[in-house]
Amino acid sequence: MLPVSHYLILSLALFIIGVVGVLTRRNVIVILMSIELILNAVNINLVVFSRLYGDAAGQAFAVFIITDAAAEAAVGLGIIIAFFRNRETVLADEMDLLKW
Amino acid sequence: MPTVPNPFSFNRQDLVLIMPQLQLVLFGLGILLIDFWMDAKTKYMNAVLALMGTVFSGYALSRLYIQLSVRAEMGEKAGGLAGFHDSIFVDPFAIFFSALFLAATALVALLSVKYLEIEEEHHGEYYALMLFACAGMMFMASGNDLVVLFLGLETMAISFYVLTGFLRRERRSNEAAVKYMLLGAFSSGILAYGFSLLYGIGDSTNIQGIGTRLAERVRVMELVKMTQMGGAMGEQVRRSLETQLPGIAQHDPFLWQVLPVLAFMTVAAGLFFKVAAAPFHQWAPDVYEGAPTPIAAYVSVASKAASFAMMVRIFVAVFGATHAQWLYVVAAVAVASLTWGNLAAITQTNVKRLLAYSSIAHSGYILLGLAAGSAVGLQGLAYYLMVYLFMTTGAFALVIVLRRKGLIGDELEDLNGLYQRSPAAAVLLLIFMMSLAGIPPTAGFMAKYYILQALINTQHPVLAVIAALYIVPALYYYFRVVVHAWMKAPGDAPHPVMSLGQAVALTVAVFVTLAAGVYPEPFAQLARFAFSIGR
Numbered sequence: 001m002l003p004v005s006h007y008l009i010l011s012l013a014l015f016i017i018g019v020v021g022v023l024t025r026r027n028v029i030v031i032l033m034s035i036e037l038i039l040n041a042v043n044i045n046l047v048v049f050s051r052l053y054g055d056a057a058g059q060a061f062a063v064f065i066i067t068d069a070a071a072e073a074a075v076g077l078g079i080i081i082a083f084f085r086n087r088e089t090v091l092a093d094e095m096d097l098l099k100w
Numbered sequence: 101m102p103t104v105p106n107p108f109s110f111n112r113q114d115l116v117l118i119m120p121q122l123q124l125v126l127f128g129l130g131i132l133l134i135d136f137w138m139d140a141k142t143k144y145m146n147a148v149l150a151l152m153g154t155v156f157s158g159y160a161l162s163r164l165y166i167q168l169s170v171r172a173e174m175g176e177k178a179g180g181l182a183g184f185h186d187s188i189f190v191d192p193f194a195i196f197f198s199a200l201f202l203a204a205t206a207l208v209a210l211l212s213v214k215y216l217e218i219e220e221e222h223h224g225e226y227y228a229l230m231l232f233a234c235a236g237m238m239f240m241a242s243g244n245d246l247v248v249l250f251l252g253l254e255t256m257a258i259s260f261y262v263l264t265g266f267l268r269r270e271r272r273s274n275e276a277a278v279k280y281m282l283l284g285a286f287s288s289g290i291l292a293y294g295f296s297l298l299y300g301i302g303d304s305t306n307i308q309g310i311g312t313r314l315a316e317r318v319r320v321m322e323l324v325k326m327t328q329m330g331g332a333m334g335e336q337v338r339r340s341l342e343t344q345l346p347g348i349a350q351h352d353p354f355l356w357q358v359l360p361v362l363a364f365m366t367v368a369a370g371l372f373f374k375v376a377a378a379p380f381h382q383w384a385p386d387v388y389e390g391a392p393t394p395i396a397a398y399v400s401v402a403s404k405a406a407s408f409a410m411m412v413r414i415f416v417a418v419f420g421a422t423h424a425q426w427l428y429v430v431a432a433v434a435v436a437s438l439t440w441g442n443l444a445a446i447t448q449t450n451v452k453r454l455l456a457y458s459s460i461a462h463s464g465y466i467l468l469g470l471a472a473g474s475a476v477g478l479q480g481l482a483y484y485l486m487v488y489l490f491m492t493t494g495a496f497a498l499v500i501v502l503r504r505k506g507l508i509g510d511e512l513e514d515l516n517g518l519y520q521r522s523p524a525a526a527v528l529l530l531i532f533m534m535s536l537a538g539i540p541p542t543a544g545f546m547a548k549y550y551i552l553q554a555l556i557n558t559q560h561p562v563l564a565v566i567a568a569l570y571i572v573p574a575l576y577y578y579f580r581v582v583v584h585a586w587m588k589a590p591g592d593a594p595h596p597v598m599s600l601g602q603a604v605a606l607t608v609a610v611f612v613t614l615a616a617g618v619y620p621e622p623f624a625q626l627a628r629f630a631f632s633i634g635r
Contacts, residue, residue: 008300008359011296015293018289019290022282022286028278028282031282031286032282032285035282035285035286035289038286038289038290038292038293039289039292041293042289042292042293042295042296043296045293045296045297045299045300046296046299048300049296049299049300049303052300053303055303055304057247057299057304057305058296058299058305060247061246061247061295061296061299061305064247064250064251065250065292068250068251068254068288068292071254071258072254072258072281072285072288075258075261075262075281076261076281076282076285078262079261079262079265079274079277079278079281080278082265082268082274082277083265083274083275083277083278086269086271086274087271087274087275092282095275095278095279097271097272097275097390098272098275098276098279098385098386098389098390
């Protein structure tokens with residue numbers, strides 16, 4: 001097994017890509033995908049530590065995170081569809097009825 | 101061979117511990133079911149069921165309280181009831197905050213009936229989601245495990261995303277929901293990343309266990325630093341470290357030094373997002389303005405209280421040993437919130453937006469209680485959240501009362517001449533605004549008093565002075581609202597009419613706002629109870 005730090009650096013890189021994606025992309029769907037990247041970074045961390053310690057709790061936590069990501073995506077896409085029906089756009093910078 | 105406890109086993113007592121949440125979820129599911137049989141005239145029954153849910157849940161909570169006090173009288177030292185393999189911990193803290201969430205849920209349900217009728221969006225899902233959110237919040241207050249805390253938070257947050265966008269045909273509501281969902285999911289992701297690192301540090305998802313490990317680690321790091329100083333002392337420490345923890349020198353420095361800092365930063369950033377503290381507050385004004393007004397009140401009081409409960413749990417249990425280091429981070433965020441919230445509120449012309457910035461400023465005060473970190477500071481935090489719940493719900497309730505067909509009623513101009521139109525509403529508005537600004541004899545004054553007292557006791561006079569000075573801009577913008585209601589000409593605006601539910605909610609809110617200011621002792625006792633026998 002590679003040293004733990006390799007995996008942690010990978011997950012940190014994923015996390016940073018996700019954060020940068022959320023902060024810089026205009027398309028709401030891409031922002032949602034970037035959030036999924038962050039959650040995948042979380043899962044990598046959990047599974048690596050779980051393997052390191054030989055403790056199943058981390059894997060259980062990862063399953064819960066996946067479930068949560070699914071719930072969030074379902075509700076998130078539903079909300080985006082409701083928004084799109086009224087406004088015909090999914091671009092974050094065209095959401096200007098309320099000041100950002 | 102050691103006996104491994106079956107992870108799938110739990111007994112009846114475990115279920116009793118989550119009975120308040122179970123009651124809420126059952127009533128929520130019940131509402132979803134019977135909603136099919138309700139026509140437009142009987143939709144209010146959903147609200148009645150939701151209120152019954154909070155009453156039943158409150159009864160289950162009171163049973164837990166009795167169980168706790170019996171154990172306390174018998175001299176039990178544990179301080180709480182643990183269940184589900186120590187992942188749920190019901191202590192006075194959890195009971196205090198759960199009671200707050202129930203109160204907020206009941207008040208908001210009372211305020212919602214007429215509002216939803218006017219909006220023509222009277223669906224059962226609304227009340228069901230409120231109850232689910234409340235159950236999630238209770239798990240945030242009673243969770244003792246990262247998984248439980250995170251799932252409680254997400255149950256609350258996802259319910260709130262839907263509730264914020266509940267007015268499907270309203271474009272502002274759609275937009276608020278999209279923004280809330282994106283920023284909320286983003287902050288949850290950051291928080292989850294912090295949790296995964298905490299799991300790595302502690303080799304456990306139990307927050308007490310992680311806290312113990314982290315404290316050990318801090319002590320070891322201090323010893324390692326001593327060995328690097330050299331000299332006879334350093335040599336001695338190095339030798340005793342070698343014998344007690346062989347291989348410490350080879351240990352991955354990345355895991356030992358960087359991870360705790362990174363974990364703290366991500367967990368703190370995620371939680372600051374949830375309590376709408378600057379610089380993570382951008383979502384709050386948009387969500388409050390766009391969401392249905394009762395939900396704006398609910399997000400403002402209940403979600404904030406729940407996030408603060410979780411923050412206190414995590415900061416005290418996990419990062420308790422390093423308080424001296426993170427104290428300045430929390431204090432800086434608190435001062436930033438005070439500055440941003442108070443200054444941005446001055447120019448607002450929309451009451452809901454103004455209340456959003458005021459809630460950011462209040463987050464600053466509450467964070468200062470955490471920064472003080474003493475018993476008085478934490479009690480001040482609990483007291484502040486309690487009175488904040490009632491006074492802010494009251495202020496939002498008045499905006500809800502002004503809502504009528506064809507008039508949203510959330511602009512400052514809509515308040516013009518409220519005194520001529522409805523003297524009672526104008527007096528209530530005056531009381532809530534006085535309390536929000538912190539003028540005696542209202543509850544808001546006592547709340548700020550406890551926070552300032554804690555800051556002075558813990559030798560942070562500068563923070564206390566800053567906190568006190570920011571009452572000046574607060575006075576200006578709160579009283580701008582009052583001026584509109586009392587001194588401007590009413591124009592041809594009609595008289596607001598209060599429904600029974602609104603009247604009850606406003607009476608409760610104003611009673612607590614005044615009673616906790618005139619005679620704060622029983623309320624302060626409640627706040628002390630919350631921290632009476634923690635772990």
